[in-house]
Amino acid sequence: MDVEKIRGDFPVLKEKLKGKPIVYLDNACMSLRPARVVEAMNEYYFKYPGCAGRSIHKFGEMVSEHYEAARNRIAKFIGAKEKKEIVFTRNTTEGINLVANTFDFKSGDVVITSDREHNSNLLPWQLAAKRKGVKHEIVFSAPDMTFDLAEFECKVKTAGDKLKLVAIVHTSNLDGYTIPIKEVIEIAHNAGAVVLVDGAQSVPHKKVDVRKLGIDFLAFSGHKMLGPSGIGALYGRYDVLEKLGSFMVGGDTVKDTTYDEHTELPPPEKFEAGLQNYASAMGLAAAAEYLEKIGLDKVEKHDTKLNEIITNGIKDIKGMSIIGPADPKLRSGIISFNIKGMFPHDIAIMLDDVANIMVRSGAHCMHSWFNAHAIRGSVRASLYLYNTQKEAELFIEKLKEISQLA
Numbered sequence: 001m002d003v004e005k006i007r008g009d010f011p012v013l014k015e016k017l018k019g020k021p022i023v024y025l026d027n028a029c030m031s032l033r034p035a036r037v038v039e040a041m042n043e044y045y046f047k048y049p050g051c052a053g054r055s056i057h058k059f060g061e062m063v064s065e066h067y068e069a070a071r072n073r074i075a076k077f078i079g080a081k082e083k084k085e086i087v088f089t090r091n092t093t094e095g096i097n098l099v100a101n102t103f104d105f106k107s108g109d110v111v112i113t114s115d116r117e118h119n120s121n122l123l124p125w126q127l128a129a130k131r132k133g134v135k136h137e138i139v140f141s142a143p144d145m146t147f148d149l150a151e152f153e154c155k156v157k158t159a160g161d162k163l164k165l166v167a168i169v170h171t172s173n174l175d176g177y178t179i180p181i182k183e184v185i186e187i188a189h190n191a192g193a194v195v196l197v198d199g200a201q202s203v204p205h206k207k208v209d210v211r212k213l214g215i216d217f218l219a220f221s222g223h224k225m226l227g228p229s230g231i232g233a234l235y236g237r238y239d240v241l242e243k244l245g246s247f248m249v250g251g252d253t254v255k256d257t258t259y260d261e262h263t264e265l266p267p268p269e270k271f272e273a274g275l276q277n278y279a280s281a282m283g284l285a286a287a288a289e290y291l292e293k294i295g296l297d298k299v300e301k302h303d304t305k306l307n308e309i310i311t312n313g314i315k316d317i318k319g320m321s322i323i324g325p326a327d328p329k330l331r332s333g334i335i336s337f338n339i340k341g342m343f344p345h346d347i348a349i350m351l352d353d354v355a356n357i358m359v360r361s362g363a364h365c366m367h368s369w370f371n372a373h374a375i376r377g378s379v380r381a382s383l384y385l386y387n388t389q390k391e392a393e394l395f396i397e398k399l400k401e402i403s404q405l406a
């Protein structure tokens with residue numbers, strides 16, 4: 001992978017702040033965008049700025065064609081069988097809420113999640129518990145912070161035929177750990193349950209093939225995979241997608257209406273209410289194309305290689321504790337840590353201040369995990385394809401200097 005060439009595709013990386021280059025290590029929150037993604041969005045605004053699926057004039061036809069081509073590109077990117085299995089959403093959060101709100105739950109049905117869920121895959125199930133009487137079970141990680149398959153199997157057995165859905169994070173935004181998704185899906189399917197995968201951190205960084213893995217639902221966001229913000233996708237295997245009830249309704253979700261009734265369209269239209277974020281759909285498709293050209297296997301290897309360099313470089317800093325499995329190979333491109341005697345926000349501010357090193361600090365929308373472990377938060381550095389070994393080394397050097405202040 002030619003990282004220098006890749007960097008040339010990202011205009012913001014040519015910028016300097018206070019005379020110094022930018023070291024962007026907050027990719028788990030939001031990735032940067034290559035020029036091609038912004039160009040694809042501009043093409044919509046400059047060349048065919050109409051609405052899809054309605055107007056029969058040329059702009060209408062052009063945007064419909066490009067919008068469906070974008071859907072097709074995303075379907076291919078994740079190995080879906082048909083483009084009609086892709087619902088455009090605003091983000092991962094909306095995809096998960098869509099399923100949580102429309103799945104045909106009965107009181108007493110069980111949903112299993114893990115102890116390492118982002119709020120976006122926790123709160124929807126807490127609400128489902130309150131509103132629909134769903135029982136929400138949590139699988140706790142093993143002491144070494146890997147996924148406890150035995151504990152999961154035990155929870156599945158206990159739930160019996162009440163288990164309807166396993167809603168689980170694939171790669172954690174807390175520590176970068178990726179669960180053994182194939183095994184989890186096999187166990188869930190053998191128990192007759194459907195699996196919803198939170199792919200917000202996996203889809204941008206590794207090849208996720210929904211059919212090879214047997215995923216029923218997959219939610220992910222554009223802005224973490226070089227795409228625009230405000231767009232994401234929910235994949236649903238068509239037979240399970242068809243069983244969901246209505247979510248948001250209105251223009252474009254129906255075939256016909258009277259003052260009293262309406263006839264809804266099938267998915268995906270049924271779930272895409274109102275005029276859509278066409279420009280961002282084009283941008284997302286361009287991002288998927290860009291990643292495919294580079295190769296997600298190469299991206300994954302690159303992330304892990306830099307994580308190994310950083311982990312080895314910082315692990316002996318006095319008072320250092322890294323969250324997650326000790327082996328960086330198990331933590332993809334994320335290093336989440338604390339230094340005893342220092343506040344995460346202070347470390348983040350100093351890294352930004354001394355060398356434009358941008359990291360995230362706080363609870364990373366995982367307050368539940370931090371509260372359960374009585375930890376206030378962490379500093380999180382997260383890598384992507386445009387990060388360099390030189391940047392990793394600068395991060396180590398500056399963190400070592402800052403740690404002297406503890």
Ligand SMILES: Cc1ncc(COP(=O)(O)O)c(C=O)c1O
Pocket residue numbers: 028029091092093094118120121169171172173198200201221365
């Ligand atoms: C694992 C995980 N799930 C869900 C989300 C929510 O994504 P979004 O805010 O794009 O909906 C995030 C965002 O950081 C995440 O990391």
